[in-house]
Amino acid sequence: MENKNPMLRLWELGENQHSGLIKAIFLSIVGVIFGMIPYFAASKIIIGLLNSNLTKSEIIFWCTLSITGYFLKAILYNLSLSFSHKATFTILKNVREKVLFKLPNLPLGTILDTSSGKIKQIIVDQIESMEVPLAHLLPEMTANVFGPLLILIYLFIIDWKMALLSLVSIPLGFSFMSAVMKNYPQKYAEAVETSQYMNNTVVEYFNGIEVIKAFNQGKSSYSKFIDSVKANASFYYNWMKECQLPMSLSKTIVPTTMITILPIGWIMYINGSLSIESFITTIMLSLGITGPLLAAMDFVDSLAKVGTIIDSVDSILLAEEQEHSNVPVKFSSMDIKLDNVSFGYNEDTEILHNISLDIKEGSKNAFVGPSGSGKSTIAKLIAGFWDVSKGNISIGGHDLNNVPLEQIYDQVAFVSQDNYLFDESILENIRMGNLNASDEDVIKVSKLSGCDKFINKLENGYNTIVGNGGTHLSGGERQRISIARAMLKNSPIVILDEATAYIDPENEDIVQKSISNLVKGKTVITIAHRMSTIVDSDKIFVVSDGVIKNSGTHEELLNSDELYKSMWFAHINAKDGEEND
Structure with missing residues (x-):
């Protein structure tokens, strides 16, 4: 089985729905760009007030532009989600159909060697979990990374030193997240295995209820059932507990761009190496960088799951089929x-x-x-x-x-x-x-x-x-x-x-x-x-x-x-x- 990049494989599974996903990505990017307008407008108003040269009509203009940008972002965001979800649910339907049509073409041994709990989890749970990467991750994460990138380019044009200062907290914050994400694929694979064991135990318990009653094994069988459920819950609890501190630090540190921008920017302004206009603009736009990046961080969890999800789905879709001709033959006898x-x-x-x-x-x-x-x-x-x-x-x-x-x-x-x-x-x-x-x-x-x-x-x-x-x-x-x-x-x-x-x-x-x-x-x-x-x-x-x-x-x-x-x-x-x- 050829190992492909999980996101490329996910995109490949999209087949005829690429146009809908591309529209969703484009609308989401444009929406994020419009969402930056209030930051530009606020910086212009503050600069005008400091210079005492801002007229009433200009304030109305910038406020109107800011509100317009906000509403356009909301409209485009909803349109983007509409396109992405229509495409995604069609893709999920097609993938499920592919899996169901694939199963009869597999050797019976392949089916019998795979537990019904695992097959159920792949067809129902794991294919369903592809909804977030397809409907949200592709359009929203793309846009939430692309928007800050445009702002950063603009900040480098204004003043490269201030642009670099606006980035100091971001890699520091992401370093805590990387500590969590380093083992995430392995942890998620273990989570899937634990859930599959629980599903198998549940299916076994209910399918064998007649035998359990006949041999009065309710207590021991129920204990196995309960132990599997508790093991599943315990695994997720301990995993989330491990992630809680580094993820909290990450989300706390990333937005703290002002820690570097305000004091150093003020010193540069006092020394005459930075204009008040550039100082104010940098302050406002740096706030526009961290918001989308924090939103993008919410999808890192989904991104890390993609590989395991795709592997599970492909364990069926790419499994070796029985190789037979597609051309019907004419039987002269049934010998x-x-x-x-x-x-x-x-x-x-x-x-x-x-x-x-x-x-x-x-x-x-x-x-x-x-x-x-x-x-x-x-x-x-x-x-x-x-x-x-x-x-x-x-x-x-x-x-x-x-x-x-x-x-x-x-x-x-x-x-x-x-x-x-x-x-x-x-x-x-x-x-x-x-x-x-x-x-x-x-x-x-x-x-x-x-x-x-x-x-x-x-x-x-x-x-x-x-x-x-x-x-x-x-x-x-x-x-x-x-x-x-x-x-x-x-x-x-x-x-x-x-x-x-x-x-x-x-x-x-x-x-x-x-x-x-x-x-x-x-x-x-x-x-x-x-x-x-x-x-x-x-x-x-x-x-x-x-x-x-x-x-x-x-x-x-x-x-x-x-x-x-x-x-x-x-x-x-x-x-x-x-x-x-």
Whole structure:
């Protein structure tokens, strides 16, 4: 990942809103310039009074000009903020959309390795925190630095000695601030990490509330939750406490330009090396330097945060995507082929080792093997959730790397034991399989998947809101809805990853019939913990330690493979035990 200047990267993210931000910067600069007019006017009035040559009309002129400058500054400032905020909120919307569109293109492992608390903080909190740098820092800090610079140039024209004297307090004051800012990026990064830990703990606490109650671990779990909140608060308290004294000294010392200008300027005036006009003008304009600079100081905090914010956002935006062609292909068949496929979720650990297998179109296939052997990993590679490290996977003779991801997803319906339901109606959750489906289409597949009866018994029927993750429904009901959703998708390849894991015995027959309806005429891959569900498969692949140990029909494997034989009899004995109970 290329390291760019954070502000340049922030500007780059602005894309089509540059014109609005430039207008905001320009208006803000002009506004600051108009804001200097009262200082010029005041110096002219004081000089005129000292020289006793100021007329009433001149006083009215300078007062009117001063008021006009003040109001023009206020008007231009508000116009500047209007342009900058319109541009900024559009940019924030675009960045959030980029992040959300980016996530589906990342390997599933990248998503799973990132906590939901961290992703939430990036999408909601950290992108939101870009509002200050974009809407305020760019226009206001630029203007508040540019305005004093113009005054300083003018002061050097009047008298270079007095110009230098007007600057003495500024570097001294900023030196205290620099002591704080030196470690600011590191401190802010630690603050983000602390907040992320708190967010993760909060999410974990609420997601695991059922387990916490079931095992009576409320006290210990709540203590972890409280400790994370207190740690977050304690970090910010101690950090702010460290910053309080130097920041207070900085803001106190910077405006004290009069400490040097008044005594030394008076001595220079008495000695005849400085005119009264230059003396008064320097006094007034030096006051106009520190005001904008103090306003600019308020944005140093935001400026220091920019690097960490941009790094967090770019951790998603610039993350490595799955590399696939954008040109759709034409499938002549749904034959699936794995050729010497090796894969690991991390570079250090390889899970699959030189896997080769063939799956014919329209056939029923199954992967069996011990837990952690690599069965689900093979299925997810076929579904396009990851790209293989070595070897290749093809569907219909097309290497998956040469097929657009969207087209791969269209070919595969993936039903797992943990299919997620959104906090919407049952109707809309099933319609996720095909957003163009009518209500009648949804009801039709619901009947085929055995959902219709239990749905109609609910108070609001198909309009029942299922809750976050489907928590208002039982595991078996959620599973049948996910099968209906896959059925509505009508993809030629169906992958069932432990799809009957949550089904109770009395509903197993209903679910098996719904699965039969789902897979009719499809290329089927089943990963099952219930061996009886895969005995009629055309081919069963025995997976162990990341390799294909054997393959064949149920009868062939019973006669030739000891691992399969042991798994089958373990299943039969367990089933007999259940029946005896």
